[in-house]
Amino acid sequence: MTRIFESDLELGLGTRAVHAGQRPDDPTGAIMTPIYQTSTYVQLALGRHKGFEYARTRNPTRDALERNLAALEGGTHGFAFASGLAATDAVLKLLRAGDHVICGENVYGGTHRLMTQVFAQLGLTFSFVDTRDPGEIAKAVTPATRMIFVETPSNPMMRLTDLAAVGALAQDRTLLVAVDNTFATPVFQRPLALGAHVVIHSTTKYLNGHSDMVGGAVVTHRDDLAERLAFLQNAAGAVPGPFDCWLALRGTKTLSLRMRQHDSNGRCLAEWLQSHAAVQRVYYPGLADHPQYQLACRQMSGFGGMISLELGSAARARVLVESTRIFALAESLGGVESLVGHPASMTHASVPRAMREEMGLTDGLVRLSVGIEDVEDLRADLEQALAKATK
Ligand SMILES: Cc1ncc(COP(=O)(O)O)c(C=O)c1O
Structure with a gap:
């Protein structure tokens, strides 16, 4: 599990974008995080290693990206995935069969497909509502509801959801709030500060910004969710390679x-x-x-x-x-x-x-x-x- 460097949160957003999560490489002083193109790490002795055992679980280039993204969103833990949908997939896996999700009716088509054609078959249930009106969300809550999932602004109708209102509603009912922040990016909108518990990104888009990789991310400020997300990231294994992490990390600098x-x-x-x-x-x-x-x-x-x-x-x-x-x-x-x-x-x-x-x-x-x-x-x-x- 990659935790941010706490001091990064004291910096302004532009400074965080350039520096957060990165320190000069120990052995060489290289100012840019190296691409650790490796699948495994030599152990010092049986059971003794430097924190890295196998690259599905952790990779230093990915660690740097995860810390950087977490710092940008004002979270404490970041998780990089092989695509935005893999990130959403991991967030939905926080739930169990029988749980109910309230989702904005106008989310990315692939998100809708993942919910209705994959997770619905595995026992989650979904209500798609017009989340522009917090009253519609409140009306859709059932005893089985566990999560509210929104995308704001939404793709492509540019509808907004009032994140503070959703945060308040969820707090009263102890529901998780997941926000896809791909369109606004942390430069323009910080869902965690408005009551969300997890933020999702397709890093393929603005965060990388150069249309040369596919990736995703989840950021949270809750240790319990971070622990489970770290487990899911490793257990399901939809992780990005180090070169794609490096590209995304270069992208966030600008x-x-x-x-x-x-x-x-x-x-x-x-x-x-x-x-x-x-x-x-x-x-x-x-x-x-x-x-x-x-x-x-x-x-x-x-x-x-x-x-x-x-x-x-x-x-x-x-x-x-x-x-x-x-x-x-x-x-x-x-x-x-x-x-x-x-x-x-x-x-x-x-x-x-x-x-x-x-x-x-x-x-x-x-x-x-x-x-x-x-x-x-x-x-x-x-x-x-x-x-x-x-x-
Ligand atoms: C808002 C939004 N979320 C998630 C995704 C899925 O991301 P990816 O294509 O990286 O899997 C997309 C893709 O277009 C998107 O527009």
């Missing part, structure tokens, strides 16, 4: 800087798109007419680079996503480069159509992951693609 640029570009494009005749609706929490704008300002310190837009038809959406030149048509998000996607047929294809439509995830919806390029170039790219889409 997280603060990148998020500022994603946020600035995101705000600028969202406002411009809102006034564009070809766009019927823009979903972005930083727009003053977003229905939860006040909550966004209270709960988040920035709004990031994820924007969804409604074009009104699948045909228009198709032309747009196939016409951009800088925005690349691809799954995923959160990299330095801008991406465009069609949630109904890509990230959320595994969500039943009726459920998609009920939440406004139409065939005319397009999702942008706004990168850190020059915003004028991004606007010009969207402008020419929108012109084609509405011709």
Whole structure:
């Protein structure tokens, strides 16, 4: 189990991003954490070792990443996984058959699939509710409820959940609160400080930020949960390799800087798109007419680079996503480069159509992951693609 260096929590977020969890390498003084590309460690004598026995259980490069992520989220323990879904999988394994989970109805499609097509078969039960309204969550609680799982802002409808309200509700009923913080990142939102017990990330996205690895993470500030998560991480074994940990660790060093640029570009494009005749609706929490704008300002310190837009038809959406030149048509998000996607047929294809439509995830919806390029170039790219889409 990797615990943070306590002194890292005294630093500001930008400083933590660069330094937390890392100390110069003992034997050499190397300033960057080495990639410990090893599966095992030589023991000094039978039963005597340096804390590392086998690399599924612990690896020094992974340790550094785990401490860094924990410090960023304000937690005490971090756990790195082979993907964001492997991280969610470990969190759901904190539960037992018969337990009930209340989950936001608009979570990443793969999260919904993991719950309904894997864990439901193993005896967990799920209620998918509109977590924008804490009253809906309270109504869904049953004697078997053990966990509230939310993603805020949600993918791709950019709906928010009031984390402080959920934290208070869970405290009264001793429920676990798990928050997928992939979209906001700890730069803009700290769920643990608002009452969550575990934070989940797809490190594939903003934390790594360069679209060159797949990974996940769980952070907690509860020792009992950390102990069980460490057990699950080792027992189930969905761990990332040292090179991917090193890439993620390099990525987090620039997280603060990148998020500022994603946020600035995101705000600028969202406002411009809102006034564009070809766009019927823009979903972005930083727009003053977003229905939860006040909550966004209270709960988040920035709004990031994820924007969804409604074009009104699948045909228009198709032309747009196939016409951009800088925005690349691809799954995923959160990299330095801008991406465009069609949630109904890509990230959320595994969500039943009726459920998609009920939440406004139409065939005319397009999702942008706004990168850190020059915003004028991004606007010009969207402008020419929108012109084609509405011709
Ligand atoms: C919000 C969110 N959570 C979790 C995941 C799953 O992460 P991964 O693809 O790293 O397994 C994704 C993937 O797109 C996501 O967008």
